[in-house]
Amino acid sequence: MVAPRRPLVAGNWKMNGFRASIAEFRSVAAAVAGGAAGRAEVLVCPPFTLVAEFAAEPREAVEVGAQDCHAKPSGAHTGDISAEMLKDAGAGAVIVGHSERRADHGESDAVVHAKAAAVRRAGLVAIVCVGETRAEREAGHTLEVVRRQLDGSVPEGATAADTVIAYEPVWAIGTGLTPTTADVAEVHAMIRDRLVERFGAEGQGIRILYGGSVKPDNAAELMAVANVDGALVGGASLKAADFLAIAGVYR
Numbered sequence: 052m053v054a055p056r057r058p059l060v061a062g063n064w065k066m067n068g069f070r071a072s073i074a075e076f077r078s079v080a081a082a083v084a085g086g087a088a089g090r091a092e093v094l095v096c097p098p099f100t101l102v103a104e105f106a107a108e109p110r111e112a113v114e115v116g117a118q119d120c121h122a123k124p125s126g127a128h129t130g131d132i133s134a135e136m137l138k139d140a141g142a143g144a145v146i147v148g149h150s151e152r153r154a155d156h157g158e159s160d161a162v163v164h165a166k167a168a169a170v171r172r173a174g175l176v177a178i179v180c181v182g183e184t185r186a187e188r189e190a191g192h193t194l195e196v197v198r199r200q201l202d203g204s205v206p207e208g209a210t211a212a213d214t215v216i217a218y219e220p221v222w223a224i225g226t227g228l229t230p231t232t233a234d235v236a237e238v239h240a241m242i243r244d245r246l247v248e249r250f251g252a253e254g255q256g257i258r259i260l261y262g263g264s265v266k267p268d269n270a271a272e273l274m275a276v277a278n279v280d281g282a283l284v285g286g287a288s289l290k291a292a293d294f295l296a297i298a299g300v301y302r
């Protein structure tokens with residue numbers, strides 16, 4: 052029997068936040084400790100500069116994560132940060148392969164694969180992002196593109212305990228646009244099938260998040276779609292009230 056998947060609501064702060072933003076994090080941590088996210092697990096991924104500080108807060112119910120890492124554990128890589136360093140700072144998870152990194156830093160599936168493997172090597176949870184561009188969707192290539200990214204980015208031996216997939220259509224990020232629930236269901240079903248093909252029962256347990264313009268007013272509808280095991284939230288994760296309203300879907 053496969054254990055039910057525990058939903059995960061993750062906030063990706065991107066390049067936003069200063070030390071004063073700890074007030075928002077504290078509000079989230081306190082509310083979640085009081086049951087605001089129900090059965091969902093909650094993760095906040097601030098920029099590198101805030102990871103250690105957030106992780107040192109009283110936050111028994113909330114995990115802290117990072118938004119990227121280098122594939123190597125240490126060495127001559129100026130400006131980079133390893134998964135081991137993030138673990139040392141108190142992170143429990145690392146987002147890899149976000150479309151903004153794929154676009155801004157030219158990260159290929161092979162690079163993302165190496166980063167995801169590094170996150171697992173460090174004993175952290177890798178949140179591996181995939182998603183098609185608007186042009187790819189309009190050309191009818193969504194399933195093919197997402198499947199290729201998934202196969203190329205998720206390392207061998209992935210388990211439900213150390214890997215999460217985030218489906219984020221590039222055209223839905225920061226635009227206020229979202230796919231129809233039928234479109235989300237189609238992509239998530241394909242991802243699930245492929246994970247089960249590759250990883251068997253573990254593939255059944257790996258959580259698949261939806262990301263891209265998740266807001267308090269559409270979260271319930273999106274989270275109710277089959278094989279949607281939570282959300283990866285950008286803009287709406289910066290305000291505690293909005294982020295908590297989204298996590299509150301699982302109360």
Ligand SMILES: O=C(CO)COP(=O)(O)O
Pocket residue numbers: 063149219223224225226227262263264265283284285286287
């Ligand atoms: O990219 C995202 C999360 O990683 C989604 O961002 P938005 O929620 O701002 O659309």
